Amino acid sequence: MTTMKEIAKQTGVSVSTVSLVLNHRDEGRVKSEIAATIRETAARLGYKSNPLARSLRTGKTRILGFVSEQIATTPYAGGIILGAQDAASALGYMLLTVNTEGRANEDSEIAALKRYGVDGFMYAKMSNRYTDVPDVLRDYPLVLVDATDREGSYPSIEPDEFRIAYDATSRLVRAGCERIAYVGCAETMLAQEGRLAGYRRALEDAGRTYDESLVTNVFNNGPALQAVSDLFDRKRPDGFFCFNDARAWYVYECAARHGLTVGRDISVVGVDNHRVFAETFYPQLTTVELPHYEMGYWSTMKLVSMIEDRDLADFTPPTTTAPLPPLDTPAPAKIHCTLIEKGSVRD
Amino acid sequence: MTTMKEIAKQTGVSVSTVSLVLNHRDEGRVKSEIAATIRETAARLGYKSNPLARSLRTGKTRILGFVSEQIATTPYAGGIILGAQDAASALGYMLLTVNTEGRANEDSEIAALKRYGVDGFMYAKMSNRYTDVPDVLRDYPLVLVDATDREGSYPSIEPDEFRIAYDATSRLVRAGCERIAYVGCAETMLAQEGRLAGYRRALEDAGRTYDESLVTNVFNNGPALQAVSDLFDRKRPDGFFCFNDARAWYVYECAARHGLTVGRDISVVGVDNHRVFAETFYPQLTTVELPHYEMGYWSTMKLVSMIEDRDLADFTPPTTTAPLPPLDTPAPAKIHCTLIEKGSVRD
């Protein structure tokens, strides 16, 4: 590990000068030829700054804390973390992730992150819910990921549920479906409201009337299957927008029992939770992919922009939109949905 | 953030004394009552040591680098990281995870970890393969996770594939199956060898003769389904040990086509890759869970024991074995397989 001291000695200047130059603070302060020599020796020696030493001095570590429950056990989290890590890496930050199990060890894990001097936190949930931010996070830069602050005091990055539903439903319209059903979620979820609204609006924008009896909000297992089955018999829908892939499965099951083939007799669009499975077992299913990667990416950008108090407009993140393939394509068709960034009260 | 300085001032001693006491190096060096006061004030002030400052001095960070490809996108990795994080947390370490995409950014990500001063590395693959360790990792404490060093120079933690197959096959024997098939993997995988051997040995130990025609090694999709179907017709097996859940699915499909019910007419044991899915759609499937969590846990322990050059025998990790429920149980039955630790030449 070559140090600034080393470079200073070899160049015949003091450490402070080296520091100035290597931090690009030498504009009009250090003679340019000296600066050049310093940079050159630094490169030659393969100098890498020691983040620890810098942090000790500056109080900034360029480490971001990522707090989430079940980080590892669900496939959802993966994409978020991946995106967050990529963005962090691109911005010169590191991600320190901790896994919590409910409120139990949350505070202690957060405390550990604090001791390591993280500059800010991301607090992620596994699906968008109203969330109470832990007190211990209060006076840190903080971004909620796939979660909404109940008090609206913190910025958050969330999927645009309305658009997910709007796009999915519109595609069913364009595919020529006459009676488009919505198989929703009976549990209270933020996503449910937005999706129902998007479904309804897409129908109305297409000149259809919203028919409540085409909507069924289900839990799961037997009763859910029964409810979908009833819907089949009652309304004979030819298009289905499903809250998630588990619910899409009920439609598949019913279709099979009615001798209908998905992709020919009926069309199904489902929001995808477990992509691998959908691709493996239901290649005909059109899926809406939740933008997990993008959520992670944008959250990190947002957080860094708060920490450094700067605009990251110059920084180009990966695109979050993809063209929509035709609905009847045999290969899995994916809709990448867009994100919304909710504002925050605290500046 | 209370510092040692603070405590020193309040207690009327010097920082060095505080340091000694708080690091438990005061045995016979600091008067015990003074030590007591120091400890008390530290507790009262809620003192937490600053790892950065300590690291700067000691050269040890108590941070572990976890390097893996596709960290986030596969459900496998999740369990490993979770286990690693739990162990790290219990041992007073932090985990810094980086995601690599092939060899492309591997070196640079590792370099970043080095700059943050990690004490050692874990290098994980998504399934046990012979692996060439990147050069840049050479002179660091290193443990391979779910991977095997081709040169045998580094310790590794891997699932015991032989036992997986042995246990699974034995269960089919005990369940009364007469003709036990093995639906293996046609690709070259380390797991495949061990599993075939375990399958064979379990049969022999049960007094059966190994019948090659009951084994079919398949890739996937159509041809795989065909091969399994052929096996069905040819040998009418009543027990199946499947390489993974995708392959178990072919058996389910064939069973359905033959009008057979899994759990009644035939028994199936599959190694589980996508637990969520298996539980949702095939509750009758007996699964062998790969010990991802445990791999992470033990790898971390191993790595820390190398770093600190101490025996972690006093440290009790979570158990990796579970009693085997009866095979025909309606609830998913899980077999937790054991691990093997491969030795290392170095040291």
Add this chain to the structure above:
DNA sequence: CTGAAAGCGCTAACAG
């Protein structure tokens, strides 16, 4: 038994 002093690598005032 305890404290003073040095220093890990780096940054930031402040002199010169």
Add this chain to the structure above:
DNA sequence: CTGTTAGCGCTTTCAG
């Protein structure tokens, strides 16, 4: 334009 100085919080000799 450049160097000196001080110090971030902690550990570790080495004197006393």
